Amino acid sequence: MAGRDVVFRVKRYRPESGGKPAYQDYRIPYRDDMVVLDGLNYIKDHVDPTLTYRWSCRMGICGSCGANVNGTPRLTCGTYIRDVHKGTVTVDPLANFPILKDLVVDFDDFLTKLASVTPYIVREESGDLSKEFVQYPEEVEAYRQQSLCINCMLCYAACPVFGASPEFIGPAASALALRYIRDTRDEGADQRLARLNTKSGIWECTFVGECSVVCPKDVDPAAAIQTLKFLATMRHMRRLLMPGAPSR
């Protein structure tokens, strides 16, 4: 449908100017099939080429285009303008992260945390790699939900605990740790649980649950963290009662 306008109120930050982030309004035409990312692209292409934001796949896979839309962390490629606007669509950079420029935030801290839980299959011995490692469907099902994480960071933007304690390892890194702990091919559970079983690890989580609400892939990181608390406690008790026994 032609002839309809919407106002995009976008948070701008220009590091070179030295000022504080401030909103800038753009009135643009929109159709019912346009998502928020389409609106940002329209502004970039037709109104203001200096607007800076991340995006790539436009289909909810790459996890690049996350932003706070009307105060809620969302993938802008999966959020229809018609569903969120009441005359105005407010777009802020993801909360809880330092801003680099406009809607682009600094993820370095997350990447360090992610690396700390070894988000890949760890084998204690190399073994015979020419042999196929059989995994049954129910074994795949055990970690399938967590494996859907696309590292979009919406869960970190929604987590008030991470907002208050930036040292908290956070939802996505925890969910991905569980993904590999549950993988029958993996043998790195012990080192991951050692990292997670700390004050800045899973025990910082107070189960607000907002991470699972905003997750676009239904990974349910809140439940993953509670499962990790159980696994970490069992590991601790095993080490206490049966020193020297294998931790898994």
Next chain:
Amino acid sequence: MAREYPWRRRAGWWLQNRRYLAFQLRELGGVVSAIYGLIFLNLLRTLRAGESAYTAFVDMMRTPPILYVNLVLFALLVWHAVTWFMLIGKSQPIQFTERPLPWRAVFGVNVLLWIGVSGAVVYLIFGGF
């Protein structure tokens, strides 16, 4: 290197949506449960101190302002309990079949048990309803 703008959380962040508000009230309920504990400990202390101290404390607890405060504290405590029961099925899924029990079922069973145990306690204290 580009100059980053550090994140600053707004003071009223927990009013941003009703789930944050529900969480904050749940946490406040945790503080309230500690206050209740202190009240009961003080009750035991006055009981040990003698009849006059105990009566004075009970009379003070029966005054309207304290009753109103208790009403608010009780509401927060109930909210704390109910919201934790809602989380049990999510934090430790119970699995008898291929799929875990839905959290609502776990919540319902816990609430029924809670009501049952509370009823038994009331019966023991007052000797009937």
